[in-house]
Amino acid sequence: MVAYIVRRSVMLIPILVLISIVSFTIIELPPGDWVTYQIENLRASGIQLNEEEAERLIKMYGFDEPVWKRYIKWMRGILFKFNFGWSFQWGKTVNELLGERLPLTLLISILALIVSWVVAIPIGIYSATHQYSVLDYIFTFFGFLGLATPAFLLAMVLAWNIFKYTEFSPLGLFSIEYMDEPMSAEKFVDMLKHLVLPLIIIGLNGTGALIRVMRGNLLDELKKQYVITARAKGVNEMRLLFKYPVRMSMNPVISTIGWVLPGIFSGEVLVSLILGLQTTGPLLLRAVLAQDMFLAGSIVMILSVLTVLGTLLSDILLAVLDPRIRYGGASAR
Amino acid sequence: MRIRQIRDALLKTPVGLLGLLSLSAQVVLSVWVVASYPDDFGNRVWSNPIHWVDNPKAAPPAWIRRVDSQPRADHWQAVRGEPETVEEKGRNLIASWNIPYTMEPEAVPAFLALTVRDVRFEERAPLLALTLIRPDETRVSVLRHAVRGPREGEEGPYARHFDDPLRIQLSADESTLSSLQEFLAEEYGLQMDAEEIRPRVMDILFGVPDAAGDGFAPMSGEYTFLFQTATRAEGDGIGSVELVAGGDAFGRMGTDSIGRDLAQGLLYGLPTALVIGVVVALLSTSIGTVLGMTSGYLGGTVDTVIQRLSDIVANIPVLPLLIFLLFIIGPNLTVIIGILIAFSWPGLAIQVRVMVLHMRSSQLIEAVQSLGSSRWRVMYRHILPQIMPYFLAQIIFTAPSAILAEAGLSFLGLGDPSIPTWGQILEAGFRTGGVYVGYWWWIVPPGLLIVMVASTFMLLSLAIEPVVNPRLRQTRRAD
Numbered sequence: 088m089v090a091y092i093v094r095r096s097v098m099l100i101p102i103l104v105l106i107s108i109v110s111f112t113i114i115e116l117p118p119g120d121w122v123t124y125q126i127e128n129l130r131a132s133g134i135q136l137n138e139e140e141a142e143r144l145i146k147m148y149g150f151d152e153p154v155w156k157r158y159i160k161w162m163r164g165i166l167f168k169f170n171f172g173w174s175f176q177w178g179k180t181v182n183e184l185l186g187e188r189l190p191l192t193l194l195i196s197i198l199a200l201i202v203s204w205v206v207a208i209p210i211g212i213y214s215a216t217h218q219y220s221v222l223d224y225i226f227t228f229f230g231f232l233g234l235a236t237p238a239f240l241l242a243m244v245l246a247w248n249i250f251k252y253t254e255f256s257p258l259g260l261f262s263i264e265y266m267d268e269p270m271s272a273e274k275f276v277d278m279l280k281h282l283v284l285p286l287i288i289i290g291l292n293g294t295g296a297l298i299r300v301m302r303g304n305l306l307d308e309l310k311k312q313y314v315i316t317a318r319a320k321g322v323n324e325m326r327l328l329f330k331y332p333v334r335m336s337m338n339p340v341i342s343t344i345g346w347v348l349p350g351i352f353s354g355e356v357l358v359s360l361i362l363g364l365q366t367t368g369p370l371l372l373r374a375v376l377a378q379d380m381f382l383a384g385s386i387v388m389i390l391s392v393l394t395v396l397g398t399l400l401s402d403i404l405l406a407v408l409d410p411r412i413r414y415g416g417a418s419a420r
Numbered sequence: 421m422r423i424r425q426i427r428d429a430l431l432k433t434p435v436g437l438l439g440l441l442s443l444s445a446q447v448v449l450s451v452w453v454v455a456s457y458p459d460d461f462g463n464r465v466w467s468n469p470i471h472w473v474d475n476p477k478a479a480p481p482a483w484i485r486r487v488d489s490q491p492r493a494d495h496w497q498a499v500r501g502e503p504e505t506v507e508e509k510g511r512n513l514i515a516s517w518n519i520p521y522t523m524e525p526e527a528v529p530a531f532l533a534l535t536v537r538d539v540r541f542e543e544r545a546p547l548l549a550l551t552l553i554r555p556d557e558t559r560v561s562v563l564r565h566a567v568r569g570p571r572e573g574e575e576g577p578y579a580r581h582f583d584d585p586l587r588i589q590l591s592a593d594e595s596t597l598s599s600l601q602e603f604l605a606e607e608y609g610l611q612m613d614a615e616e617i618r619p620r621v622m623d624i625l626f627g628v629p630d631a632a633g634d635g636f637a638p639m640s641g642e643y644t645f646l647f648q649t650a651t652r653a654e655g656d657g658i659g660s661v662e663l664v665a666g667g668d669a670f671g672r673m674g675t676d677s678i679g680r681d682l683a684q685g686l687l688y689g690l691p692t693a694l695v696i697g698v699v700v701a702l703l704s705t706s707i708g709t710v711l712g713m714t715s716g717y718l719g720g721t722v723d724t725v726i727q728r729l730s731d732i733v734a735n736i737p738v739l740p741l742l743i744f745l746l747f748i749i750g751p752n753l754t755v756i757i758g759i760l761i762a763f764s765w766p767g768l769a770i771q772v773r774v775m776v777l778h779m780r781s782s783q784l785i786e787a788v789q790s791l792g793s794s795r796w797r798v799m800y801r802h803i804l805p806q807i808m809p810y811f812l813a814q815i816i817f818t819a820p821s822a823i824l825a826e827a828g829l830s831f832l833g834l835g836d837p838s839i840p841t842w843g844q845i846l847e848a849g850f851r852t853g854g855v856y857v858g859y860w861w862w863i864v865p866p867g868l869l870i871v872m873v874a875s876t877f878m879l880l881s882l883a884i885e886p887v888v889n890p891r892l893r894q895t896r897r898a899d
Binding site for chain 2: 101102105106109113116227231232234235236237238239240243244247299349352353354356357360361368371372375376383386387390391394395398
């Protein structure tokens with residue numbers, strides 16, 4: 088087991104390196120850089136800035152070195168000092184900004200993932216065991232409708248209707264009266280109330296696809312000989328269902344973390360923007376628009392790395408659940 | 421053979437038929453839209469505020485009057501060319517146009533605008549005058565305007581307002597204010613200053629002072645706009661005159677806050693959405709299939725490289741990256757499509773690889789190989805056909821996510837301004853606060869259309885799912 092985890096982790100290293108290169112390329116992509124932009128700004132506003140001072144500024148921010156040197160410098164900062172760089176736009180370190188925003192992004196993403204599982208797995212089981220029943224059709228219908236509805240549209244419509252009919256504003260993370268108060272039980276409850284809507288919207292976004300996967304796998308399992316054998320032996324139907332076929336058909340669902348997480352991070356950007364949540368999504372959008380490249384590149388990298396770690400986690404979880412993977416070909420993903 | 425099964429699944433199941441029917445209708449409509457709209461609709465028409473200046477702003481669709489019984493004025497527009505009468509008066513030629521206008525009870529128009537085009541004259545600039553003859557025979561002089569005379573160094577004959585029509589928003593025009601002031605004093609003995617009149621120009625024009633004396637009661641009935649020009653020489657005159665009485669409701673789908681006819685934009689969004697969906701789906705699925713096949717069949721270094729590449733691309737959240745690249749390269753539909761293609765293939769490449777790995781060890785492939793078929797022949801003739809149904813299903817399944825992705829980007833304000841899409845209409849509605857003011861006609865239709873087009877593809881994929889995933893095929897249990 089330990090050997091398996093180590094093997095999987097080692098395989099991640101090249102991916103992580105490549106992701107960091109992609110992220111740094113992003114930082115480097117825009118024509119011009121923040122310092123040149125600022126120098127021009129200073130000149131435009133009439134401040135006399137001679138070549139020497141400009142040179143000094145460029146050197147101070149390290150823009151005079153070749154690209155690969157800057158990449159190494161950035162990576163060294165991250166790896167050894169855990170320092171992602173400086174946000175020009177906010178005048179704070181990227182760490183500080185991410186420290187404020189990332190926990191909420193993680194909280195929402197993980198909870199949304201759990202929501203989508205909690206909804207999709209039971210529905211998938213029901214749909215498979217009651218194939219072509221009325222409820223199966225209804226779930227299928229809503230699942231596909233959900234896949235066809237943009238999350239931001241849902242967020243907009245729901246937020247407006249909640250506000251219109253209940254006078255409760257689901258925007259932001261706290262109601263105005265709790266905004267400046269220290270954390271208390273009431274404030275916590277208030278926060279939970281605000282979290283419900285984003286969780287439902289982001290979580291249900293991928294649920295339709297998960298239901299289909301779960302349903303298909305379970306249908307496949309249910310047709311296998313061992314199920315018939317067990318049934319013939321007189322095993323209790325519920326026990327039979329949950330002991331083997333459900334466990335088997337959960338594997339692919341768990342391995343979907345890999346592709347569900349990027350989707351959740353992407354969906355989160357728009358939904359947070361509409362619902363006014365202080366997550367990394369809106370921060371990234373603003374960073375991009377303000378050419379605050381270290382911040383933007385760092386966010387893209389961190390989200391990508393988190394996705395990779397999520398995939399690793401799902402692989403480990405799979406190995407725990409399925410002995411065949413633990414002992415045999417790790418290529419079954 | 422499974423291609424035939426797909427055809428059957430589409431043609432012989434109700435879900436498949438419904439999806440096909442809906443898709444064909446959309447395709448027909450798109451072809452019509454593409455054929456009938458100008459090529460540069462986005463730049464020249466949609467994003468050009470001048471084109472929409474005569475439309476009411478943020479007006480609900482016209483059919484709303486059948487739903488609620490609120491009094492709403494129809495949007496009214498009249499264009500006239502040749503004058504009805506021309507008479508000589510002293511040294512002047514007076515040309516007149518009589519334009520009738522009916523006001524429904526309580527339905528005071530939202531604004532009044534006059535547009536005059538193609539003014540030409542030999543020496544003296546023509547005078548323009550507009551008078552409103554009301555149902556009670558009172559006459560309001562709404563406007564007197566002198567067309568700009570010869571400039572220094574300019575030679576006659578003179579031409580004015582050929583390229584930029586003379587447009588006067590009468591409900592906000594200073595000279596209209598002062599003539600209304602005069603009219604109120606003479607007709608009703610009311611003294612009001614310009615600032616008092618300004619917000620209620622339309623109420624005064626289309627109403628009489630009410631009994632209480634502090635407001636104006638709408639006067640419905642037959643109005644006539646009398647438009648006249650006074651010219652000197654034969655051949656002087658105007659090309660056309662246009663009057664617009666702004667409605668409180670407009671067209672089939674209403675207008676947005678700068679008066680754009682939403683019906684036009686919504687229609688134009690259909691071919692755009694379909695093209696985005698189909699192009700992205702087709703190309704990204706092709707890339708994914710080819711790479712997956714190569715990776716699975718060739719194995720070795722090629723396999724490793726392709727799999728690592730898909731791992732990386734699959735692990736980067738697309739939306740943040742899209743935002744990034746669009747910001748750098750600029751909002752351009754081709755770029756959006758390109759990026760969506762570049763990031764949609766990895767999942768498929770991984771799945772196809774697994775399928776090919778299974779096939780490679782099958783007896784069929786082994787037999788073909790031992791007969792001496794080349795690698796490319798095996799891939800092309802024996803593996804590809806088996807993947808084909810899956811490929812088709814994947815195209816149908818990818819299309820809606822591409823459409824939704826574009827909508828999301830447009831919603832962030834990163835849409836291509838030269839090509840209006842539903843996402844952009846939604847964004848405009850959201851940005852201007854349309855959601856909170858209750859401009860439902862601005863938000864709901866584009867949203868529903870996105871859902872509708874995406875659902876069409878979903879219906880198709882639902883129909884062919886049992887063919888592609890044979891393990892799902894199960895006859896009804898006999899219970």
